[in-house]
Amino acid sequence: MCGIVGIVSPEPVNQQVYDALLLLQHRGQDSTGIATADGPTFHMHKAKGQVREAFRTRDMRSLLGKMGLGHVRYATKGIADNEQEAQPFYVNAPYGIILVHNGNLTNTRELADDLFHIDRRHVNSTSDTEMLLNVLATELQSQITGLELDPDQVFTAVSQVHERVEGSYAAIAMIAGHGLLAFRDPYGIRPLILGRRSAGLVGDEWIVTSESLVLESAGYEVVREVAPGEAIFITTSGEMYSRQCAKNPRLVPCSFEYVYLARPDSVMNGISVYEARLRLGDRLATTIAEYAPTGDIDVVMPIPDSSRPAAMQVAQKLGIEYREGFYKNRYVGRTFIMPGQAQRKKSVRQKLNAMSMEFKGKNILIVDDSIVRGTTSKEIVDMARAAGANKVTFTSAAPPVRYPHVYGINMPSRSELIAHNRKIPEIARELGADHLIYQEVADMKDAIIQGSNVTELEMSCFTGEYVTGTVTPEYLEWVERNQLS
Ligand SMILES: O=P(O)(O)OC[C@H]1O[C@H](OP(=O)(O)OP(=O)(O)O)[C@H](O)[C@@H]1O
Ligand SMILES: NC(=O)CC[C@H](N)C(=O)O
Numbered sequence: 001m002c003g004i005v006g007i008v009s010p011e012p013v014n015q016q017v018y019d020a021l022l023l024l025q026h027r028g029q030d031s032t033g034i035a036t037a038d039g040p041t042f043h044m045h046k047a048k049g050q051v052r053e054a055f056r057t058r059d060m061r062s063l064l065g066k067m068g069l070g071h072v073r074y075a076t077k078g079i080a081d082n083e084q085e086a087q088p089f090y091v092n093a094p095y096g097i098i099l100v101h102n103g104n105l106t107n108t109r110e111l112a113d114d115l116f117h118i119d120r121r122h123v124n125s126t127s128d129t130e131m132l133l134n135v136l137a138t139e140l141q142s143q144i145t146g147l148e149l150d151p152d153q154v155f156t157a158v159s160q161v162h163e164r165v166e167g168s169y170a171a172i173a174m175i176a177g178h179g180l181l182a183f184r185d186p187y188g189i190r191p192l193i194l195g196r197r198s199a200g201l202v203g204d205e206w207i208v209t210s211e212s213l214v215l216e217s218a219g220y221e222v223v224r225e226v227a228p229g230e231a232i233f234i235t236t237s238g239e240m241y242s243r244q245c246a247k248n249p250r251l252v253p254c255s256f257e258y259v260y261l262a263r264p265d266s267v268m269n270g271i272s273v274y275e276a277r278l279r280l281g282d283r284l285a286t287t288i289a290e291y292a293p294t295g296d297i298d299v300v301m302p303i304p305d306s307s308r309p310a311a312m313q314v315a316q317k318l319g320i321e322y323r324e325g326f327y328k329n330r331y332v333g334r335t336f337i338m339p340g341q342a343q344r345k346k347s348v349r350q351k352l353n354a355m356s357m358e359f360k361g362k363n364i365l366i367v368d369d370s371i372v373r374g375t376t377s378k379e380i381v382d383m384a385r386a387a388g389a390n391k392v393t394f395t396s397a398a399p400p401v402r403y404p405h406v407y408g409i410n411m412p413s414r415s416e417l418i419a420h421n422r423k424i425p426e427i428a429r430e431l432g433a434d435h436l437i438y439q440e441v442a443d444m445k446d447a448i449i450q451g452s453n454v455t456e457l458e459m460s461c462f463t464g465e466y467v468t469g470t471v472t473p474e475y476l477e478w479v480e481r482n483q484l485s
């Protein structure tokens with residue numbers, strides 16, 4: 001799950017793009033990049049690691065221009081630990097295009113073949129994003145008649161992209177000398193929001209980004225979410241055009257954004273992430289009360305950070321004291337989005353420490369937002385026991401993750417998932433917990449969409465039902481054999 005941002009302004013944009021990326025850091029820690037357009041000239045800097053370590057003053061100074069875009073990467077395809085596969089990606093024709101992408105394409109085998117044999121395009125990496133860019137460039141090239149480029153041609157090219165590409169994609173591209181293009185896949189799986197801010201006499205500034213908190217923090221007003229299948233084109237002089245480019249758009253946003261990925265202070269598809277997490281806690285409390293003996297539980301504890309809102313509600317609903325027994329080292333990033341199991345496992349211990357006075361002789365109910373590989377939960381149960389806990393009940397505000405996620409979250413292999421092919425008591429044994437309780441799928445869905453206009457959610461990692469047709473058992477086996485390296 002990556003974070004993306006694009007800005008068109010009457011003023012230089014390098015600092016604004018940087019600030020936005022800092023706010024999106026929770027969406028990707030593998031690498032980051034910024035590109036700007038200074039008239040017809042692009043400038044770009046990308047590097048491995050997080051935003052604060054990737055950009056030096058001299059890099060920022062070189063990023064000239066009043067249009068720009070940026071990316072923080074949480075790799076799902078290709079090579080995670082590689083500067084060349086960091087985003088943005090660039091092609092020199094037509095015009096010069098630079099693109100950033102949040103999502104994951106599911107027909108890369110066909111695309112690689114077509115790009116080589118039919119379009120005669122060279123893709124120099126294993127990144128799906130480079131393929132997306134090359135499909136866009138091919139389709140844009142086929143629309144151009146003269147030197148000028150009008151928004152209709154851009155929108156027709158995006159319609160063609162929707163026809164050729166499958167999977168999830170929220171993308172932003174700069175077309176040199178012309179403007180900024182943003183588009184979202186026909187299911188709106190990944191988020192994308194449009195904002196506007198007045199820059200006084202010099203005109204308006206436009207921003208397109210993954211999460212609303214970026215708009216809020218920089219004083220942009222929310223114009224609207226980019227609709228599923230829609231494309232927005234903002235010219236270098238600030239005129240905005242939009243068009244629905246998909247034949248059958250349907251909003252099916254990713255449930256995992258609300259469970260874990262997005263920041264709680266964002267509003268996504270009209271749903272406050274924080275409130276969705278509170279409601280997940282409410283529903284979980286009802287299930288806990290139904291299945292587990294809660295009479296002897298002394299305290300409810302969250303696993304910092306993402307489960308705090310849900311845990312607070314569980315405690316309140318069950319009328320049990322809420323305590324924070326795990327102290328979090330704020331200098332360690334999110335462990336789930338780190339590449340490689342060894343690094344993830346080591347980081348849980350570096351990140352969380354149990355304070356024994358909160359555990360000694362007590363029956364603890366632990367709440368996490370999700371259990372995926374079980375990396376965090378296994379360590380947590382061990383730590384709670386070592387700190388003297390009596391009974392440990394582990395609960396998850398999301399249902400068991402039993403199937404791969406192929407739309408922008410790196411969990412491609414079934415065997416890695418602790419709940420795959422295991423019944424709940426077996427998982428409890430694996431974790432070493434006395435009881436284990438998960439949210440029900442229907443409750444998760446209701447909790448997330450309650451009070452909004454969203455009626456469908458992308459929940460494949462919980463249900464095994466994939467919204468795009470190409471995700472067949474054969475494809476899932478191929479993904480498993482060709483994992484991220
Ligand atoms: O079962 P696992 O494979 O361990 O994955 C699930 C855990 O990973 C995430 O935490 P993370 O530390 O990434 O981020 P957070 O600080 O936002 O909770 C999530 O909140 C769970 O705690
Ligand atoms: N999580 C994402 O959105 C990843 C984008 C793209 N698939 C990559 O691996 O770079």
Ligand SMILES: [Mg+2]
Pocket residue numbers: 303304305306307368369376
């Ligand atoms: Mg966590």
